Amino acid sequence: MKNLNQLKKKITNKARKATKKVTKVVTNRSPGRGQSMSEHDKIVFDLKGYLIKPAVLSESEVKVLRDFVLRQKNEPESLAPHERQLPGGPFADLIDHPVVMDILLNVIDPDIEKIRLENVFLSYREMGESEWQPHAGGQTTNPNYAYNFHDRRIYAGMTRVVWELTEVQQDKGGTCFIPGSHKANYNIRTNPLASIDARDSGLWESYSCPPGSLVVFSEAVRHSGDIWRNPHNPRIAIFCAYNHINVRHHKPNIAPEVIEKLAPKHQRFFRDVYHPLFDR
Numbered sequence: 001m002k003n004l005n006q007l008k009k010k011i012t013n014k015a016r017k018a019t020k021k022v023t024k025v026v027t028n029r030s031p032g033r034g035q036s037m038s039e040h041d042k043i044v045f046d047l048k049g050y051l052i053k054p055a056v057l058s059e060s061e062v063k064v065l066r067d068f069v070l071r072q073k074n075e076p077e078s079l080a081p082h083e084r085q086l087p088g089g090p091f092a093d094l095i096d097h098p099v100v101m102d103i104l105l106n107v108i109d110p111d112i113e114k115i116r117l118e119n120v121f122l123s124y125r126e127m128g129e130s131e132w133q134p135h136a137g138g139q140t141t142n143p144n145y146a147y148n149f150h151d152r153r154i155y156a157g158m159t160r161v162v163w164e165l166t167e168v169q170q171d172k173g174g175t176c177f178i179p180g181s182h183k184a185n186y187n188i189r190t191n192p193l194a195s196i197d198a199r200d201s202g203l204w205e206s207y208s209c210p211p212g213s214l215v216v217f218s219e220a221v222r223h224s225g226d227i228w229r230n231p232h233n234p235r236i237a238i239f240c241a242y243n244h245i246n247v248r249h250h251k252p253n254i255a256p257e258v259i260e261k262l263a264p265k266h267q268r269f270f271r272d273v274y275h276p277l278f279d280r
C-alpha cells in the first residue's frame with residue numbers, strides 16, 4: 001500500500017512537471033507574443049539593419065529617467081549601491097518594455113528565454129564630443145555579429161537597443177549607419193575602405209527623433225557614433241546590448257548587488273550563457 005502511494009505520488013509529480021514544461025513552451029511561443037512587430041518594421045529592419053521607433057516614452061517618463069541617469073553620473077554616492085549603475089533604478093522597467101520585446105522576439109529568437117541583456121551603459125555627449133569610428137558590417141561567421149534570415153524570419157546576434165533621452169537632430173550626432181551593410185558581400189569589416197567609411201561618402205544614414213525614442217540596430221550593420229553637433233541639448237542615451245542566450249560579446253561588468261535587487265522577471269535577462277533547458 002505504501003509503495004502504491006509512493007508510486008502514485010511519483011507519477012503525479014512527473015505529470016505536474018511535464019505540464020509545467022509544456023505550458024512554459026506554449027506561453028513563450030504563443031501567437032500573442034512578439035507578434036505585434038509590424039510587417040513594415042520587420043522589412044525595414046531586415047533591409048537596413050536598423051529601425052527608429054519615435055517617442056515610445058512619454059515626456060514624464062523621459063524626465064524621470066534623464067534626471068536619474070544624470071544623478072547616477074554626477075552624484076552616485078547620493079544613491080543606494082544597487083542604484084548606482086545601470087540597469088539599476090527606474091531604467092529596470094524598460095528591460096522588457098513591450099516595444100523592445102516585440103522587436104527582439106522577431107529578430108533574436110521567438111523564445112523569450114533565449115534572450116539575454118549583457119551590457120547597459122549611459123552615453124553622454126556635449127557639443128564636439130565623440131569620434132567617428134565606423135565598425136562592423138559584412139557577413140561573418142562570428143556568432144555575436146550574426147545576421148541570418150532563415151525559415152521566413154530574422155535570427156540576429158547582438159542587437160543594440162538605444163533609448164534616446166534627448167532630441168536627436170539629423171546629421172548632428174546620432175548613431176550613423178550604412179543601411180544594408182549587415183548583408184554586404186565584400187568584407188568591409190576586415191577590409192575597410194576610406195572612401196566608404198568617410199562621413200561624407202554619401203553612404204551613411206542618420207536620423208532625427210524626439211526624446212523617448214528607440215533606435216534598434218543589429219551589431220552586424222556598419223555603424224559609428226558621430227560628433228555631437230546639436231547646440232540645444234547634449235546626447236543622453238542609454239545603450240543596451242541584447243544577445244542570444246548562447247553567446248556573449250561583453251565582459252560581464254554589472255555589479256551583483258544591482259542584479260540581485262531587480263525583479264525576478266528582469267534578473268532572468270542576466271543569466272549566464274547557457275541553454276535554458278538546463279534550468280528545467
Ligand SMILES: O=C(O)CCC(=O)C(=O)O
Pocket residue numbers: 123160174175176223224225226239
Ligand atoms: O555612440 C554611438 O552612437 C554608437 C555606439 C556604437 O558604436 C555601438 O553601439 O557599437
